[in-house]
Amino acid sequence: MTADGHARGLRTALLAVIAVGLVLLGGGIAVAVGIGRDDAAATPTADSVDAGFSRDMARHHLQGVEMANLALERSTDPEVRQLAFDISATQTNQVGRMQGWLSLWGLPPSGGETMAWMDDPAMAHGGHDTAGGLMPGMATEEELAELRRLSGTEFDVQFLRLMIRHHQGGEDMAEYTAAHATEPAVATLARSIAETQAAEVTTMTRMLTARGGTPLPAP
Template identity: 70%
Template structure:
């Protein structure tokens, strides 16, 4: 070594020569191994969630299945519930009504996202098929529900009723909102019960049961709020 020349360690010389510092190859190998294990774990979890590789997992639902019909129709039903709840958030000044409306909008928006996500996962569109054809007559009061228009699904408000609601304010608005939302929840109860009992996918049955339970509790709350404001419920759907 020439006197006065700077010292150069082994790793620096290796790097300058075009090589990698010692142990860098081993480090990369270890990191790749960790990543591979993580991907296997994630893939396995996804496979379990979707039933991939499980001979006992239900087949992907078809367009005419209870799972698909419930997910499509309950999403549409929820859409109107969210619309009315958002209207209450805009027009009502009653804290109890606003709190209720916020809970309904947040909960049902989340549930719509889940149901439409399933439909996309199953390769199905969020619309199409015969409305309510997935429910047997015994769960719809003995009436034929197939081929019905979306606005006439059980408990849903007509366009005329929604237009009238938009013209109201104050307690008059609160009373009519509660009347329409009570009927809306009651109309969806049969759909939720049927989905909970007859869907093939466990996630669909679980959500349907949850919808039925939460909306029954909300209905009881709304009946009390309506009575306190001098209103009476609309006829059952």
């Protein structure tokens, strides 16, 4: 095997270890804070806010990571690249935690009706189009395809527009969970996500204005 081939193999193996480690980290943190107790009555069910949020927010985050990683590949703007790196790293870690919780609860990482756990009509359905499984703020396949075709400042502007809307949708989901989750660790994570994304929306709006762009309509 060549040196390059050996290096690629090591990188692939390392990425696999990191991916598994993130899921295990989620489970480990869950044990430390008491999630997944032996008391079956206390374990979140598949239709609970805790499980629904963990499933849907993990998938929501994964699209955010996809867009952030695309910005790391395509953008040459240092500020946009730093923002994208922070989003990718933070949300990848949080996905690992949420999927770890689901595994510990004996629940699948996907399935169920999208957003059904948000039983407040004003938030779960009022103005939010969940047709096709899209959650609040998520980009459509057409929007992602358009983003991949752009470059330079046009790319940066559209990336910021899509990510602002994405964060706004995720913020609503997180705020609802912070108020309704039964597991303290889930409520704490949701509160952290809501606060972080609100702060990042402010930052991205400033960046967008500086680059001559305007936000998309809020989800």
